[in-house]
Amino acid sequence: MRVGIIGCGVVGAAIAFELSQTHQVTVWDAREEHQWQATGAALGVLMAATTLKLKGKHLLLRLESLKLYETLIPELEAITQTSLPYNRQGILRLCFDGDELQRWYKTQQVRSKQGFRLDILDREQLVQAYPHLWAAHLQESNLPVVGAIYSPQDRQVDPVALSAALITAAQKRGATFYFNTPVAEFRSLPEQDPPCLTHICTEAESYPVDWVIVAAGLGSMPLTTTLNQTVPIYPVLGQGLHLRRQTPLAEPMPVVNGDQVHIVPINASEVWVGATVEFPVEVGAAVEADPAQMYELHQRGIALDESLAHASILRTWSGLRPRPHERPAPIIERLPGYDNVVVASGHYRNGVLLAPITAQKVRQLISN
Incomplete structure (x- = not known):
């Protein structure tokens, strides 16, 4: 299955790594490869257990994602043959x-x-x-x-080093990345209801896809607006x-x-x-x-x-x-009105912490 991911901060990179195990993955990002924007400004603090909250969907996401890091970091280090700055001192x-x-x-x-x-x-x-x-x-x-x-058991990781390792590991599994390549438009089958996107188009080329994942952070809002289903972020x-x-x-x-x-x-x-x-x-x-x-x-x-x-x-x-505007963070859901578009964005202050669980949730959405 051909999966197109738009956005390659830490969340997009985690999704690319997760899906590249079983799918043909292509990633586009409008920024230069080493301009990390929100990911580069993050502290990488994985604070999950250290909160007074006792229950709730968001708490469970945080705790589940924290657990995933304990196997994700060694896996990335083994694939990339690099040591990641991962603070296990709590x-x-x-x-x-x-x-x-x-x-x-x-x-x-x-x-x-x-x-x-x-x-x-x-x-x-x-x-x-x-x-x-x-x-x-x-x-x-x-x-x-x-x-x-x-x-x-709470942790801290260098967000840029983590994202770079996720990209390298996904590439080793066959994923393709295009930086400095904004998405210009989408194509769909007009007779299908709900519509199904068939191509992601840049200025230079058109790429066939079976699924589209919008993980572009602040760039997600204009992309969903293009699809007439604005997700305000x-x-x-x-x-x-x-x-x-x-x-x-x-x-x-x-x-x-x-x-x-x-x-x-x-x-x-x-x-x-x-x-x-x-x-x-x-x-x-x-x-x-x-x-x-x-x-x-x-x-x-x-x-x-x-x-x-x-x-x-x-x-x-x-x-x-x-x-996200007037709704909880993050947004991990199918885009209303489309059969094969998932939005995974708006993580606010927990993008690094929630990246692994977001990737798993996206996998579940496209598998279902």
Whole structure:
């Protein structure tokens, strides 16, 4: 079966890898090969167990996708013969409210039944295990840390390295990728009801397909509009920093989360700090990076880890996340009105985490 995938960020790449096992896969992306856009701006934090939510469809997607990573990473490393930056040290969520810390005990019991371990640390245990966090506090109110929740099974992965490995592995299975190649139009059989797309057309060529997967992030909305079934997805901007500590940490460290900030260890000295959540003034409008929010993010990171106060800034970046309008993220479904079109997009802040489970859901949709 011939499957055409439009969009090759981390989600499109994961779908290509999954389907290339059994199908003839072709992928088109309008961007240059090394311009990663939303994927390149992501932190790659795979936070699934570390949430107070006890149930719900989205929670189950997160937990299922996290489990898939434990076999996906070794598989990709074996196929590509490369080592992927995959942090297995877990996630440490700092807590600044005693009542909230107590609520985690119920979540701890539920997670245990779901197959995930959570450790609840009081302040003394936290400081003993992670002495560099002894002064952690909320940046605005100065409330000191009272404890933490440690999830040893949550993970972090470099999104660009992961996406590149997925592409390479899919190519080894026979998938074809066209970058800097926007899709111009679609062709269908006009007499068929519901319509069935037969060709994906670029400016240079027309390609026959049996299925079309739209996984183009913010580019998904104009593509579905072309098919007269607009799926509204709008941008939300995020900014981040890459810092280098003056004094390296001795041990491998988990991702630290608190006060809406992730501190992501890259090596003993360097970390990513992110990310802001910046909405446009009105729906559909452009959104520009706000320097004040970047400054605030930096200060909140320093409040959690004082060793970052004198860290040098190696680079800053920003990127646009695709967020569905007036409906939950992500969108993984057949496009209404079409017999062979699937939309897998609008993952918002969880594209990296949900990429493996999205690929499996897409496989199920086209198999059914």
